[in-house]
Amino acid sequence: MAEPSREIAVQARSVGNVAIIYASDYLNKLSGERIERECRRQLESGCRTLIINFRDTELVNSIGVSILVGVIDAAEQSTARLIFSDVNNHTANLFEMLGLTRHVSLAADEAEALSLVSEA
């Protein structure tokens, strides 16, 4: 289990040097900035693969999208790989439509996401 950063209750864990972060329903409010901060923290500490798990996220609104775009930016700056897992159909369509999928791989679940990492 990754050590949670001080201010946040963002759920995150590490598998090897892969960080898995749970989007939960934080994402759609200002509290989503915590997720972005957690991702940046992971990147700064050298992590080069981020998996964001959407299993508890039913819907992503504009705030959520904005925060994810911020995460994409951060990952690209660190040349890190970004994978979204457990994204429901509706949300996957939205990500596709908005062009997020040009920057991110989608995986059905964490296992698939981790296998994508080992492929690389």
Place this chain on the structure above:
Amino acid sequence: MDTNTQRLLHTFSALADLGQEISDTNDFEEMLRNSFHLLLGSLAIRRGAVTEYDREAGTLRLIASRGFGESTNDALELPADHARELASFGSTMTLDGATRRAQRFLEDHKALASIEIDLLLPLVVRERLIGIVLLGEKASAEKYTDEDLEVLSALARHIGVGIHSHRLLEEVEHKAIENQRLYDGLRKIYKETVQAFAAAIDIKDRYTQGHSVRVGKYSEIIAREMGWSDEEVEGITIAGYLHDIGKLIVDLSVINSPERFSAKDSKEMSRHPSAGYEILARINHPYAEIPLMARYHHERIDGNGYPDGLKGDQIPPGAKIVTLADSFDAMTTDRPYRKKLPLEDVLEDFRANTGTQFDPAVVCAFCRAFLNEIEGRKEKRLLNLLKKNYDEVESVTPLLNQLISDFDGASLTATAH
């Protein structure tokens, strides 16, 4: 659900959320951050900044930014004519128009050229430029469509209004505080000026040094005892300070004569209340009654005073108070033509002239205030003024009580107005 419908729903909900955000939250920073996320997230825009236009400084100040790094931290100059031009475009723009204008704006602002701005949205409220939203590319890397611009313009309008109302509110609050501060400051300065002026009046009359300030203080004590409001008390204090201001234009030799005034001198001297009124009426005082208090401080309630021979209630209550304070100080200090009187004699004079020269209610209030200080119920202000000239003041307690019982309830003509 087809893609277009979903897209529409997504952007529409951003607009709805934004409307909610702007009307709900009291926290400006939070409102701004939320609004900015909504704006960027509606179209998954990768970089963006909200700048606020400072009309006085002629600069754009960054108030929110994402994806631009540190490059936009400096305030950008924006001359007033540019601001007017941008404002005149309104916030609804076609893509072509927007890019052309953006291009021109960017050419003028080299600092921005390095940060890859695709779109520029002026925030306009009531034809005034509030700020500019700068946007980079979308995550999809597609060009902005007309529909995108419609959505962004609507969102930007909301943000503009949000910033504008916040600043208005801030300004109102700031103005209220500033006004209070200015007002308090002015009152203080006014009081100090008046005190300095009073000292100047008294210096002219070398036998009555400190007289005006003392009359102000005695008047204040009496008015407070009579239940006047703080503001009225402040007014009468100042009236006391200024009651003899007319002496400034009375012949100096008359004032400083060691003899009791001759008939001619007396005539000259009796000009001072009207002269004072003429001076004071020309000044805008925070307290309207001041000129009248100066004019009528030598009136008597029996009508034998000057300058107008007013009777009883015709004399303003404040003038009646100043009259007593003035007489009290005159009798308790040395004058060119006589020494100060013993306190017993002063109170006897009051008793003899109450109902003719002095108003009974004012005399009673004065005696009550005096007693309150002697008996320790009130701070010793009157006593401290008197103790400079009298070793022992407590012995007059029976006389004060006597005066109160003689005149209490005899007249209410000088009660608080």
